[in-house]
Amino acid sequence: SSWWRSVEPAPKDPILGVTEAFLADPSPDKVNVGVGAYRDDNGKPVVLECVREAERRIAGNQNMEYLPMGGSVKMVEETLKLAYGEDSEFIKDKRIAAVQALSGTGACRLFADFQKRFSPDSQIYIPVPTWANHHNIWRDAHVPQRTYHYYHPESKGLDFAALMDDVKNAPNGSFFLLHACAHNPTGVDPSEDQWREISYQIKVKGHFPFFDMAYQGFASGDPERDAKAIRIFLEDGHAIGIAQSYAKNMGLYGQRVGCLSVLCEDEKQAIAVKSQLQQLARPMYSNPPVHGALVVSTILGDPELKSLWLKEVKVMADRIIGMRTALRENLEKLGSPLSWKHITEQIGMFCYSGMTPEQVDQLTKEYHIYLTRNGRISMAGVTTGNVGYLANAINEVTK
Numbered sequence: 001s002s003w004w005r006s007v008e009p010a011p012k013d014p015i016l017g018v019t020e021a022f023l024a025d026p027s028p029d030k031v032n033v034g035v036g037a038y039r040d041d042n043g044k045p046v047v048l049e050c051v052r053e054a055e056r057r058i059a060g061n062q063n064m065e066y067l068p069m070g071g072s073v074k075m076v077e078e079t080l081k082l083a084y085g086e087d088s089e090f091i092k093d094k095r096i097a098a099v100q101a102l103s104g105t106g107a108c109r110l111f112a113d114f115q116k117r118f119s120p121d122s123q124i125y126i127p128v129p130t131w132a133n134h135h136n137i138w139r140d141a142h143v144p145q146r147t148y149h150y151y152h153p154e155s156k157g158l159d160f161a162a163l164m165d166d167v168k169n170a171p172n173g174s175f176f177l178l179h180a181c182a183h184n185p186t187g188v189d190p191s192e193d194q195w196r197e198i199s200y201q202i203k204v205k206g207h208f209p210f211f212d213m214a215y216q217g218f219a220s221g222d223p224e225r226d227a228k229a230i231r232i233f234l235e236d237g238h239a240i241g242i243a244q245s246y247a248k249n250m251g252l253y254g255q256r257v258g259c260l261s262v263l264c265e266d267e268k269q270a271i272a273v274k275s276q277l278q279q280l281a282r283p284m285y286s287n288p289p290v291h292g293a294l295v296v297s298t299i300l301g302d303p304e305l306k307s308l309w310l311k312e313v314k315v316m317a318d319r320i321i322g323m324r325t326a327l328r329e330n331l332e333k334l335g336s337p338l339s340w341k342h343i344t345e346q347i348g349m350f351c352y353s354g355m356t357p358e359q360v361d362q363l364t365k366e367y368h369i370y371l372t373r374n375g376r377i378s379m380a381g382v383t384t385g386n387v388g389y390l391a392n393a394i395n396e397v398t399k
């Protein structure tokens, strides 16, 4: 009996499905501003020079042994310094439970499973909108989801008042998912003062903040600056969780290198939490992949390679910032009747254009431009070669 006969085809992933459609399109004019993967000004994927150099140093010397269930200790150590600070007292006091994860997705999922196992009646507040996969992750971890106001469509900015109301009205001790920087898909981040108010209110309510930091360094070009929200929460004495990823800021997409950390009250608790995170990993994938972790620890463990990385991540961020200006200026030069200032006010990989799904469909059908139906444009796909074509098409479908 074929028990699988009732299995239905899965719906296309709203983000990865766009790439499939792009690849299938034979048009020479096609433009992919869908998936958030960096491209250089020739529209080509980039492998950073610091990564190539790390690989040269590793080549031939790397063993194929299992990593511990918690992954590479060296990579995790270096990764915690990025999030918590080089001289973090939390690192010194060994209060952070941390394990290598399968990139940012894996870190979020491991946390969601940990939350379900050790806070079984809890739920999580997720911003509207958010990265589409967040909903899948906490759904499959069987953690009920609530939403909190985030994006303000009229102003194309942050709905701060409504966000604060939601923080205040949620039951004490609720879990809140926060994007540390470069909010996906809106590109709208709270200001430093707004972060301080959010941190204060979350502390008053005893909520648990979980930061998804998938773009550290990619937003402003400076990893320290992009960690500002996390540092504010740490100064305010929160216990926090953080999902980190090297997919975008080190271009290690397919290597699946990330880290999950939970700040505990003391070393004893951190040891206990880490052991439970390992218990969750063991039946899922047992232990994480070795190569990408070795690339990361080689780069971050060598001052020369680390400074090369810092230069390269700034080049990527600056190129995107330059394309924001170019796209806005092209639209204004075309005499578009709409305001496009949000294109340069938003930050990080994405521009939340405000285009409707129907306008997006028109862009794809008539202009072979591929983006997610929520109107999100991955600015990494914009180049000096296609920005004029893109602006013209956007102007045509929105005027």
Ligand SMILES: Cc1ncc(COP(=O)(O)O)c(CN[C@@](C)(CC(=O)O)C(=O)O)c1O
Residues within 6 Å of the ligand: 015, 016, 034, 035, 036, 037, 102, 103, 104, 105, 106, 131, 133, 179, 184, 212, 214, 245, 246, 247, 253, 258
């Ligand atoms: C907010 C956020 N968290 C986590 C991840 C996970 O990335 P990782 O597992 O590869 O480290 C992404 C990637 N979002 C991308 C860039 C790709 C995707 O959808 O998976 C996006 O296009 O939104 C993200 O945008």
